[in-house]
Amino acid sequence: MHLYRPTWTLLFIALITATFHRPAVGQHAPTKTLGPYLYETKPDHEAFVSFNPSLAPPVGDLLLREGDRLAVCGDSITEQKMYSRIIETYLTVCVPQLRVTARQYGWSGEKTDGFLRRMEKDCLTFQPTVATLAYGMNDSRYRPFDVTNGRWYEDHYSAIVSQFKEHDVRVVVGSPGCAGKIASWVKSRSGTLQQHNLHLCALRDIAIDVAQEHQVRFADIFWPMFQAQVFAPAQHQATPEKPYLVAGQDGIHPGWAGHVIMAWAMLRAMGLDGQIGTITVDPGLGKATATEGHLVDSYKNHMLTITSSRYPFCARGDLNDHNSIRSGMTLVPFADDLNRFLLKANVPAGTGWQVKWGAETKTYTAEELAAGINLAWDFPENPFGDAFDRVDDAVAKKQAYETQQVKKVFHGQEGKADFDAAVAQTEAIRRPLADAIADAMQPVTHTIELHPVQ
Numbered sequence: 001m002h003l004y005r006p007t008w009t010l011l012f013i014a015l016i017t018a019t020f021h022r023p024a025v026g027q028h029a030p031t032k033t034l035g036p037y038l039y040e041t042k043p044d045h046e047a048f049v050s051f052n053p054s055l056a057p058p059v060g061d062l063l064l065r066e067g068d069r070l071a072v073c074g075d076s077i078t079e080q081k082m083y084s085r086i087i088e089t090y091l092t093v094c095v096p097q098l099r100v101t102a103r104q105y106g107w108s109g110e111k112t113d114g115f116l117r118r119m120e121k122d123c124l125t126f127q128p129t130v131a132t133l134a135y136g137m138n139d140s141r142y143r144p145f146d147v148t149n150g151r152w153y154e155d156h157y158s159a160i161v162s163q164f165k166e167h168d169v170r171v172v173v174g175s176p177g178c179a180g181k182i183a184s185w186v187k188s189r190s191g192t193l194q195q196h197n198l199h200l201c202a203l204r205d206i207a208i209d210v211a212q213e214h215q216v217r218f219a220d221i222f223w224p225m226f227q228a229q230v231f232a233p234a235q236h237q238a239t240p241e242k243p244y245l246v247a248g249q250d251g252i253h254p255g256w257a258g259h260v261i262m263a264w265a266m267l268r269a270m271g272l273d274g275q276i277g278t279i280t281v282d283p284g285l286g287k288a289t290a291t292e293g294h295l296v297d298s299y300k301n302h303m304l305t306i307t308s309s310r311y312p313f314c315a316r317g318d319l320n321d322h323n324s325i326r327s328g329m330t331l332v333p334f335a336d337d338l339n340r341f342l343l344k345a346n347v348p349a350g351t352g353w354q355v356k357w358g359a360e361t362k363t364y365t366a367e368e369l370a371a372g373i374n375l376a377w378d379f380p381e382n383p384f385g386d387a388f389d390r391v392d393d394a395v396a397k398k399q400a401y402e403t404q405q406v407k408k409v410f411h412g413q414e415g416k417a418d419f420d421a422a423v424a425q426t427e428a429i430r431r432p433l434a435d436a437i438a439d440a441m442q443p444v445t446h447t448i449e450l451h452p453v454q
Contacts, residue, residue, distance in 0.1 A: 038054070040055055051226075066099055068129045069102075073131055074135060077134060086263035086313075087132070119163060129169060137176045137252060142196060143188070158213065174219040174266060178222055183250070256324055258328065260329055260331065260332065264337065276340055278291045283452075294309075295309075305446075311384045341375045341376040344370065344371075353451065354449075358379060387442060401433055
């Protein structure tokens with residue numbers, strides 16, 4: 001068991017003393033330093049005055065390797081099968097060359113000690129090579145922070161990482177998210193919502209310590225989610241009749257927008273560069289090229305035909321709805337960091353050009369086309385939509401079965417009676433569900449028209 005860790009002990013002191021030294025609202029809040037420790041820059045807003053989160057470590061190079069087997073582990077937020085579904089679908093369609101497969105291991109109500117007890121059988125049995133962890137919400141016990149609980153969380157999170165590393169699993173340690181309300185179903189809850197979020201922020205810093213101690217990756221979920229919770233309602237035209245709830249209807253389980261933040265944090269921690277593809281056109285020369293994963297079939301009469309074996313991540317939906325994936329992409333730089341499918345054109349300066357992709361047409365300047373327009377964001381309805389949905393639906397069906405496989409069979413009577421037989425029986429059901437994902441991932445042939453504005 002570890003003694004007090006300096007970084008989060010200092011944060012605990014900050015939680016106690018914050019109310020005695022509050023900078024004025026709007027006062028500049030630079031990155032703070034105390035000895036060798038660095039802290040995140042805070043927005044100039046009163047909601048952040050009491051928070052002093054440690055600086056998250058840099059993302060790092062690509063963590064994934066070809067043929068990796070990913071285990072997505074966590075509590076009921078993972079069991080929602082939303083961020084886990086975004087991650088698996090993204091890895092399937094956006095980086096198919098890596099041939100990554102995945103399983104989700106979400107378990108409602110679970111804390112770090114619960115996963116530590118079950119991970120050897122229901123997770124390590126399938127020999128994952130990479131694992132993401134998202135624990136802390138239940139570990140906070142829905143009460144104000146105390147050092148004893150912080151030490152308990154650190155010890156158990158650290159033990160999980162150690163167990164994975166002993167099996168040569170590369171790990172992404174995720175922080176908890178934020179809370180929008182105090183959990184109504186927890187009878188032992190105490191304290192205020194701010195105290196709860198201060199506790200979750202402290203657990204975030206402990207998760208950083210665990211990741212750094214074990215030299216594994218860290219995914220910061222709390223800090224971007226908490227900032228989104230403060231600023232998103234105004235940015236997305238929230239009203240009392242239609243609130244924008246980043247942390248979800250119950251304040252604990254996010255809707256799709258909140259899960260986008262979680263997926264973005266995890267995918268970035270894996271070191272993915274987000275470059276889906278670049279198509280470059282020179283109308284004057286009648287030439288067009290494309291990067292790996294995209295083949296130019298023809299270019300004539302202003303029309304470019306391409307066959308793509310890599311998809312952009314397709315996100316449709318209301319930008320002002322917290323249950324929309326597309327809306328979630330406005331809360332973090334998902335499109336810039338992870339979903340760049342660019343069209344570049346060498347056209348005369350000062351001219352305007354119409355780009356038609358699918359059923360939609362948009363107009364751009366020569367300067368915009370020279371820099372590159374992100375088709376994935378600008379054209380939410382695009383030729384990849386149907387193919388993307390087929391893959392995503394297959395992922396959803398497989399992950400739904402994985403919850404049943406782990407919770408009802410492995411830890412039910414069948415698993416207790418004969419675990420090996422339970423694995424064989426359930427894998428016979430799961431295998432075609434996994435195969436359906438690969439079968440759905442087929443190349444897409446599409447056209448882009450580029451015409452000068454008359």
